[in-house]
Amino acid sequence: xxxxxxxxxxxxxxxxxxxLSSIDDLFSNIPEGxxxxxxxxLPEPQTEEEIWADAQRILGKNVSLDDRPxxxxxxxxxxxxxxxxxxxxTRGEFLTSYTPYQPEVSQGMLQxxxxxxTMISELVGLPISNVSMxxxxxxxxxxxxxxxxxxxxxxxxxxxxFVSSLVPPHRMSVIRNYTEGAGIEIRTIEHDDSGKVSLNSxxxxxxxxxxxxxxxxxxxIVDTGLLEIKSIIGEDTSLIVGIxxxxxxxxxxPGKWGADIVVGEGQPFGIGPTFGGPIYGIFACSENYLxxxxxxxxxxxxxxxxxxxxxxxxxxxxxxxxRHRATSNICxxxxxxxxxxxxxxxxxxxxxLERLSLxxxxxxxxxxxxxxxxxxxxxxxxxxSHFRELAIRVPGKASNALQYLDSIGVIxxxxxxxxxDGMSDCILLGVDERTSESDIEELTSGLSRWSEGR
Amino acid sequence: MSDIFSFKGASGAGWSQPGPILGESxxxxxxxxxxxxxxxxxxxxxSEPEIVRHYTWLSNRNFGIDSGFYPLGSCTxxxxxxxxxxxxxxxxxxxxxxxxxxxxxxxxLCIFFEMQEMLAECSGMDSVTLQPVAGAQGxxxxxxxxxxxxxxxxxxxxxxxxxxxxxxxxxxxSASMCGYDIIEIPSAEGGRLDLDALRAAVGDDTxxxxxxxxxxxxLFEVEITEAASIVHEAGxxxxxxxxxxxxxxxxxxxxxxxxxxxxYNLHKTFSQPHGGGGPGSGPIGVRAHxxxxxxxxxxxxxxxxxxxAEGIGDGFWYFWQDxxxxxxxxxxxxxxxxxxxxxxWAFYRRYGKELELMSEHAxxxxxxxxxxxxxxxxxxxxxxxxxxxxxxxxxFVMHEFTLSMAPLKELNGVTGKDVAKRLLDYGYMSPTLYFxxxxxxxxxxxxxxxxxxxxxxxxxxxxxxxxxxDPETVISAPHTTPVKRVDEVWxxxxxxxxxxxxxxxx
Numbered sequence: 001x002x003x004x005x006x007x008x009x010x011x012x013x014x015x016x017x018x019x020l021s022s023i024d025d026l027f028s029n030i031p032e033g034x035x036x037x038x039x040x041x042l043p044e045p046q047t048e049e050e051i052w053a054d055a056q057r058i059l060g061k062n063v064s065l066d067d068r069p070x071x072x073x074x075x076x077x078x079x080x081x082x083x084x085x086x087x088x089x090t091r092g093e094f095l096t097s098y099t100p101y102q103p104e105v106s107q108g109m110l111q112x113x114x115x116x117x118t119m120i121s122e123l124v125g126l127p128i129s130n131v132s133m134x135x136x137x138x139x140x141x142x143x144x145x146x147x148x149x150x151x152x153x154x155x156x157x158x159x160x161x162f163v164s165s166l167v168p169p170h171r172m173s174v175i176r177n178y179t180e181g182a183g184i185e186i187r188t189i190e191h192d193d194s195g196k197v198s199l200n201s202x203x204x205x206x207x208x209x210x211x212x213x214x215x216x217x218x219x220x221i222v223d224t225g226l227l228e229i230k231s232i233i234g235e236d237t238s239l240i241v242g243i244x245x246x247x248x249x250x251x252x253x254p255g256k257w258g259a260d261i262v263v264g265e266g267q268p269f270g271i272g273p274t275f276g277g278p279i280y281g282i283f284a285c286s287e288n289y290l291x292x293x294x295x296x297x298x299x300x301x302x303x304x305x306x307x308x309x310x311x312x313x314x315x316x317x318x319x320x321x322x323r324h325r326a327t328s329n330i331c332x333x334x335x336x337x338x339x340x341x342x343x344x345x346x347x348x349x350x351x352x353l354e355r356l357s358l359x360x361x362x363x364x365x366x367x368x369x370x371x372x373x374x375x376x377x378x379x380x381x382x383x384x385s386h387f388r389e390l391a392i393r394v395p396g397k398a399s400n401a402l403q404y405l406d407s408i409g410v411i412x413x414x415x416x417x418x419x420x421d422g423m424s425d426c427i428l429l430g431v432d433e434r435t436s437e438s439d440i441e442e443l444t445s446g447l448s449r450w451s452e453g454r
Numbered sequence: 455m456s457d458i459f460s461f462k463g464a465s466g467a468g469w470s471q472p473g474p475i476l477g478e479s480x481x482x483x484x485x486x487x488x489x490x491x492x493x494x495x496x497x498x499x500x501s502e503p504e505i506v507r508h509y510t511w512l513s514n515r516n517f518g519i520d521s522g523f524y525p526l527g528s529c530t531x532x533x534x535x536x537x538x539x540x541x542x543x544x545x546x547x548x549x550x551x552x553x554x555x556x557x558x559x560x561x562x563l564c565i566f567f568e569m570q571e572m573l574a575e576c577s578g579m580d581s582v583t584l585q586p587v588a589g590a591q592g593x594x595x596x597x598x599x600x601x602x603x604x605x606x607x608x609x610x611x612x613x614x615x616x617x618x619x620x621x622x623x624x625x626x627x628s629a630s631m632c633g634y635d636i637i638e639i640p641s642a643e644g645g646r647l648d649l650d651a652l653r654a655a656v657g658d659d660t661x662x663x664x665x666x667x668x669x670x671x672x673l674f675e676v677e678i679t680e681a682a683s684i685v686h687e688a689g690x691x692x693x694x695x696x697x698x699x700x701x702x703x704x705x706x707x708x709x710x711x712x713x714x715x716x717x718y719n720l721h722k723t724f725s726q727p728h729g730g731g732g733p734g735s736g737p738i739g740v741r742a743h744x745x746x747x748x749x750x751x752x753x754x755x756x757x758x759x760x761x762x763a764e765g766i767g768d769g770f771w772y773f774w775q776d777x778x779x780x781x782x783x784x785x786x787x788x789x790x791x792x793x794x795x796x797x798x799w800a801f802y803r804r805y806g807k808e809l810e811l812m813s814e815h816a817x818x819x820x821x822x823x824x825x826x827x828x829x830x831x832x833x834x835x836x837x838x839x840x841x842x843x844x845x846x847x848x849x850f851v852m853h854e855f856t857l858s859m860a861p862l863k864e865l866n867g868v869t870g871k872d873v874a875k876r877l878l879d880y881g882y883m884s885p886t887l888y889f890x891x892x893x894x895x896x897x898x899x900x901x902x903x904x905x906x907x908x909x910x911x912x913x914x915x916x917x918x919x920x921x922x923x924d925p926e927t928v929i930s931a932p933h934t935t936p937v938k939r940v941d942e943v944w945x946x947x948x949x950x951x952x953x954x955x956x957x958x959x960x
Contacts, residue, residue, distance in 0.1 A: 002804065099731040103942075105878050127951070134786055135587070224489050273552070303937040313949065320623040332734030333731050339729075349466075350497050359473070
């Protein structure tokens with residue numbers, strides 16, 4: 001029997017008070033012709049015990065990243081989330097609340113989000129952050145449409161943006177969906193053979209509305225060339241930078257080298273990879289973009305007694321007020337996951353962030369060195385610096401190598417042929433703070449054995 | 455006042471973690487010199503006990519369904535079963551990467567497949583994708599599918615989307631993001647769809663109409679099939695906003711009503727916790743003619759063969775099926791909010807074929823509360839200064855209803871907002887305020903199926919008490935909340951959007 005309905009068995013008592021005899025009366029407005037005639041062809045209701053047993057059995061068939069050495073990252077991190085994060089964030093007062101439209105009884109979430117905005121602002125080096133986007137891809141897409149709204153009037157290349165050719169296809173696909181309707185034309189910023197941005201290509205973007213690049217890029221390459229972009233494109237073209245949030249513990253934040261909007265995946269702070277969602281997108285910008293930005297934002301204010309208080313602000317940009325003239329359709333966002341992020345960032349503190357960043361840098365460097373010791377395998381971009389991700393070239397098909405690694409219990413990374421034609425002999429390795437020497441050893445010895453056995 | 459930035463422990467204070475697997479300087483040297491971070495972010499330096507106390511203090515200043523009755527219309531603030539939270543902590547979801555091979559994710563693919571099938575069945579659609587991560591994103595994705603459908607028929611010139619004036623703001627916003635012009639049609643007398651207005655609005659340029667049924671007034675659109683015919687005859691597509699789907703499960707479905715595409719709010723109908731504003735999940739379902747445009751990929755299955763790895767034991771092999779070259783591609787870069795999908799799966803399993811009971815009780819509770827509020831006994835009636843009027847006249851409502859506080863405002867200046875704020879003092883979340891905009895001084899009330907008769911009785915009594923109080927008390931409410939009325943004008947003018955003490959300027 002269903003157990004979530006307090007009034008089950010009391011229907012007639014309530015109907016009687018209304019002067020009715022049957023629940024069917026309440027549905028009498030549904031015309032005969034469109035009523036469902038048969039009961040829903042679904043299974044019997046289950047008890048909590050039965051659902052839990054099914055969930056354990058079914059989800060237990062999945063192979064967790066924690067079960068094996070894993071080098072699969074590609075934009076999501078096999079992180080370690082401190083225990084208090086989900087314990088605090090899932091307190092019922094946070095978990096079961098909705099958008100804080102009534103600030104008088106929502107100060108907790110409002111203040112937590114205002115603190116989140118501050119931490120993101122500090123992290124990326126820009127003054128303004130919203131309370132989250134869905135993920136890195138929609139954050140990038142809406143940053144582009146936002147930049148076009150801000151710059152199109154002055155742009156000589158109207159409705160044109162330039163996007164790095166190394167933005168992976170799944171993220172690019174989201175960007176294309178979001179820019180399609182706005183009539184935005186996407187052109188490409190090229191990269192040279194070492195994976196670094198081509199500054200000539202950047203020069204050709206001059207006069208467009210925005211340039212979108214990533215640091216590190218999807219192949220993990222840390223590119224000092226990006227520091228030159230803002231001076232090339234000038235004030236009237238936005239520099240939008242996609243980041244690896246954790247890298248900013250050791251890498252200079254884009255806000256300090258000219259970025260107008262910074263976006264990225266917040267997931268490494270706060271929540272596991274969780275099959276790709278719910279996670280949260282970071283969106284931060286400079287003041288010029290404030291009134292055109294998407295998403296919710298919390299401001300400080302005072303109550304009628306002069307007490308410090310927080311409230312949602314600048315709502316006139318949003319869909320529930322502005323309707324079809326809104327800056328975005330976003331309504332539900334990822335606040336709870338952003339709260340998890342805020343708790344995680346608070347626990348880390350500045351030096352904890354730096355250490356986390358260094359751990360990943362160390363794991364990247366260790367993996368890079370170990371790869372160079374295998375004769376048959378080479379770095380795809382040996383002359384570049386890397387953070388977290390590292391592309392390698394194998395003698396044969398990457399898919400075969402990955403299959404072999406899987407057979408010996410190593411999650412070997414991503415077959416880059418699934419992203420780009422011509423890279424089917426390349427694997428994208430990704431490390432994280434938990435990558436150990438023995439993980440690296442298992443990976444490299446597996447790759448050696450596979451190369452030799454071919 | 456607890457302020458996270460007031461925690462200023464010693465350098466390096468806070469949560470401890472293992473050291474890097476290489477020497478620190480070797481790790482640092484892997485980053486080019488010119489781009490090394492010059493100064494660390496000004497984050498708090500706090501220990502776990504301080505953090506726990508800070509966020510617990512904050513949570514005590516926040517109101518959720520767990521705190522009390524949350525009749526926020528349209529948002530479906532029903533109880534969130536805690537089993538669902540436990541399930542998503544399992545490593546088989548929390549520690550899974552979306553790019554793992556299919557042999558690693560048979561369990562998740564199985565749940566995705568079951569959810570696609572269940573949603574298609576309940577809505578009368580042919581194909582479902584779980585990728586959109588919020589209702590608004592579902593709207594956007596479905597309208598993009600419709601856009602590509604028209605283009606594929608050589609009808610790319612269709613550039614108008616019709617929405618009723620009672621529609622959620624996301625409808626016009628989503629269609630507008632797809633590049634459509636919006637035609638807003640006024641509601642008829644009584645708040646329902648005006649077919650004459652619709653006939654006047656459709657034409658060779660109609661791409662789609664977006665409708666929610668029951669409407670935001672809580673009314674079932676009895677002429678919905680006629681509306682669908684009008685739009686279809688003009689060559690347009692019918693889009694169902696599933697925000698109110700929780701009212702009709704098992705009773706009727708969008709397919710029967712004549713819709714071509716629908717989104718579902720898993721966080722509403724299937725109880726993913728709303729989390730202070732998200733996450734949500736907004737899968738979409740479509741009729742067969744739109745299937746090839748859906749975001750890619752979708753979960754599929756075939757009979758398992760001896761060549762396959764171990765399945766989950768139900769005789770099937772689950773896999774990702776590419777939607778094909780007509781697909782609009784991706785709207786989220788992975789597979790959507792899987793955590794919400796798994797919670798919704800656990801929720802639906804609890805009801806199974808009796809999901810209809812959920813809708814029955816949602817509608818029962820809504821009508822019951824409306825009846826109590828609109829029919830006070832003689833003694834109560836004598837105390838009340840002025841009764842609200844119905845947002846829309848109707849014999850019955852569905853899962854929610856609207857009240858207009860305009861008569862009260864006219865009588866003694868007490869606005870809908872004042873009543874909403876006063877309800878906070880009584881320990882309730884306020885109803886949705888001033889929406890839909892076609893009802894003056896609107897309060898929109900959705901009790902949901904998880905509130906007991908006693909809670910509804912008490913709410914009606916307290917609502918009447920507010921209507922009977924000294925107007926000054928109501929106008930100056932709330933009085934007992936952690937803060938009193940917040941100055942929203944100051945906030946919008948001064949725009950203090952981050953902690954000032956941490957000093958942004960270098």
